[in-house]
Amino acid sequence: MTSADKDYPAKRLKPSLACQTCRLRKQSCDGKRPCGRCLNDRRECVEGSIVLQSPLTRRRMNELEDRIALCSQIWYAIFPQLSLDAAASRAALGGVDVAVAEVLSLHAEALRSTSTAQTASDEWREEHSPQNPLAAPSMGGLDGMGTTTAMAKGAEPSASKGAGYFGLSSGATLLHAIRRLAPGEVFPSGLTVSESLNVVNVQAISGTSRLNPKTPASSTVFSIKNLPPPADVLPLVDSYFRYFHCLTPIVHEPTVRAQLMGALPFPTNNGARVLIYMIFAMGAFDMAMSENDDNGYRFYDKARQTFRQAVIEEGSLQLVQGLTIMAIYLQKSNMPNAGYVCLGLAIRMAIALGIHTSTTNDKLSCLDSEIRTRLWWSLVTLETGCSITFGRPPCLSLAVLNTSRLPRNSEDQNLTVSDIELPDDTGDVTLYTALIVQARLARSAFDLQTRISRSLPSPTVEQIKWCGDRFQDEIRSFPPHMRPGAQGPYRLSREIQSWRARDMWSVLYRPVMLSAEWTANGRLNPDPSVRYIVDTCRSLALDNLHDIAEFANANADPHRGSEWYILYFGFQASLALLISLVSEPRHPSANIWRDSIQQTVTLFRQLGSMHELATSHAQIMENVLTLTAPSAVEDLTPHPMPNQQSEAGAIVDVNGFDFERLWLEICGSEGTELVNETQNGVFSW
Structure with missing residues (x-):
């Protein structure tokens, strides 16, 4: 019990128990139901609401003043830049709903103005856009396909608020490597980006307002x-x-x-x-x-x-x-x-x-x-x-x-x-x-x-190659009706599994391919196992792009349920060829890669249900094609990239593959904040 409770007796409330009939007639009422007065007068005894009245004493006024002061403190803790008096005046003039809408709008503007000055690598924010759910993500954000398609020029992915953690197998890492290896900027210069906010849009595409977050879900049956x-x-x-x-x-x-x-x-x-x-x-x-x-x-x-x-x-x-x-x-x-x-x-x-x-x-x-x-x-x-x-x-x-x-x-x-x-x-x-x-x-x-991840101290290239061979054996062990290209119904789902199998196979090899392309500097790697892995990744990418184009042309389906997977697997396969073009623009198969990528660009621009995201991907691909065109690379002298290792200290060590070192090399110094390393030496990729 507080000192205030000891100084003052408990507050007494005087309930009015009179029925509504006696109250209107201003007669005494015994409070029973029905009351004696209504029984004697043969009137209907109408139940009245209990009215609780508090005495307007000095102590009661002190309580109200303390409560108002506490509410003011809470208000300014939540909305430090907004005036409570102004909000109260606006509520008195236009109603509470109008005042609440204006307060939320002003609070959103305040957050928007301060969000650019705040950076934290251990946070991510995502805003659902009901009007356009497939728009390019916010600056440096991660889209649903694992790539950062709206990265601002000069921004490191790990430093961008809203992306979260991504490892070596993600398309974001591959895309970032392409960007750092390319002789020019590959991201569209006119791409509009917006900062992620804590406040979400309050209007859905159908015109239905979002539910009030303070309103609990209905408990009715x-x-x-x-x-x-x-x-x-x-x-x-x-x-x-x-x-x-x-x-x-x-x-x-x-x-x-x-x-x-x-x-x-x-x-x-x-x-x-x-x-x-x-x-x-x-x-x-x-x-x-x-x-x-x-x-x-x-x-x-x-x-x-x-x-x-x-x-x-x-x-x-x-x-x-x-x-x-x-x-x-x-x-x-x-x-x-x-x-x-x-x-x-x-x-x-x-x-x-x-x-x-x-x-x-x-x-x-x-x-x-x-x-x-x-x-x-x-x-x-x-x-x-x-x-x-x-x-x-x-x-x-x-x-x-x-x-x-x-x-x-x-x-x-x-x-x-x-x-x-x-x-x-x-x-x-x-x-x-x-x-x-x-x-x-x-x-x-x-x-x-x-x-691969638990190979200590580091996996070798031969171990990674062995894992790829085992995955290929698993695919070959499928019965005929489950193998890629089998005839039968449900073609969309079967084609997607065929694309997925090649993508998974390529992901097993991706760290080796990334390191080989990162240190290539226009030259082929002399190790036969590394060359085999890189060539396999390129072959898998070409096969996927060919099958995707063939499926899209033969089974034109303009619905998003089909086009989402076409865009996802098509862009993942294109990234493998794009980084090959950037690192080895004079390769004998470079023209084949360019033709396949150009066909994919044309296909992406025809995806109506994924237009904005597909156009963003297509623009990046076209920029890389322009930078690596034969006319653009004729006089281009190979030069080492920033933080790129020399031939003597190349990352592609056949006796021990360092995942963490490669990831930090590609992502730059900012990547040190996102290293996911356990005491057992396991690095996520």
Whole structure:
């Protein structure tokens, strides 16, 4: 008890218990219901609201004054540059809503003016732009494809606020190496960039305002009646199962459609709400044909508000599924760090629920067990893909990967809720063939990357080459219907896995290729293993660009669900050829590389649903082609780049490959702030 409580007695409130009828007639009332006065007069005794009155004493006035002073202190701590009196006057004239809008706008301007003077390597900020989700990211920011496409001239990627950590396998590192090796600036000089802010846009593309962050998610029972009309969402569901589901089959399509049509009861937990809204959001995102089309943000916003309440109250299979879709939605919307964190949360929740184990008990049907298996391996493949895209260490271990079987290669009609045995694998292409292929590739790539990263003191070039050969053997061990180029349905998902296999193979070799190109200085490396690795990377890149162009020309699909992967794998493959052109512009195959890159540039400029990001990539590629054109390099004398090692101290040491040294050489002195090195000498790449 405080001294104030001891000096003054407790404040007494005088409640008025009179009914409304006696109060209007100004009669005495005994406070009962019904009261005696109304019973005697035979009147209706209307319940009145209890009015609590506080005495206007000096002590009460002191309390109010102290509260006002405390509120003023809180106000100026949050808005130090804004006047509370001015805000109060504006609220009295135009209303509270107008005053709040002006305060938020002025606060945003204040943050914008001070953000340029603040730099911190241990922070990242990402702003979702509902009007244009695929615009180039903020200055130095990391887009959903792992490349910094809006880096300002002279800015180091590690010093740019909002990018986060990226390692050797990321496209950002490769692009930065190209920029430092090129004889001129490769980034568009007229590229408009903007600083990342703490305050987000308050208006969505559909015209629906964002939910008030102070308003908690609704706790009412959720049912199918709470969803938008079927005519509005069924096309989104069709789009989801056409594009996203064939690559990441984490839900059971017949069950979802039956719930939406009312044939099956809809779950009432918050996880089910997050899942269904994210299905709508992802379907809208993939269905878009231009950057002005609806991107599904309004559904994502509803899922996000529900998730805020669900994450601290429950854990369910549906919530894991919804978070998985949300992670990919955020990554594709150029919010990769938010998506990365969301995916990690989904993986942790899945492990907590035991989804990572092949559970067989009486409580789970064969269908439920198979759905859990598909979900788990989808999480594994997405985690491996994010680790490769951003060059970050994975959060899974081989022990966890070996606790679950692979999904069955069988269509949905062969497994129903009443089956007591899992169907046998078929020798044909099914909906789940792509997931099985990607799961095997992810498990193999994860194992080999772990071997390379944990080679102490440093891996040799021969060890890296051996890992690449093992990955090639894994691809060759696939049955005929799972190999690249196999005929059958679901061509988009099968082609994407073919592009992904070459990209993963190239990523295993990327550190050696980067170091070889970084120290080439216009000359070929004399070591045969290094030359083999570099030539393999270039061959894989050419094959990917050829297959992507062939697929795009034969299967013209203007939807974002297809064009996003064309842009991603096309640009990753182009980077390998671009750095080859920059480091060896007089190579005998240089003209072949230029032709392939030029065809890819033409393809990128035709991607309507990804126009701004694709145009940004295409402009960078064209700038490199211009700088490395035969006429531009005729009189160009090879010269060592800044911080480049001499031939005697070259980084490509066949007896020990130094990942950290190479990464610091490419990223410059600023990279020392982001070194991710453990006591065991493991460096993330």
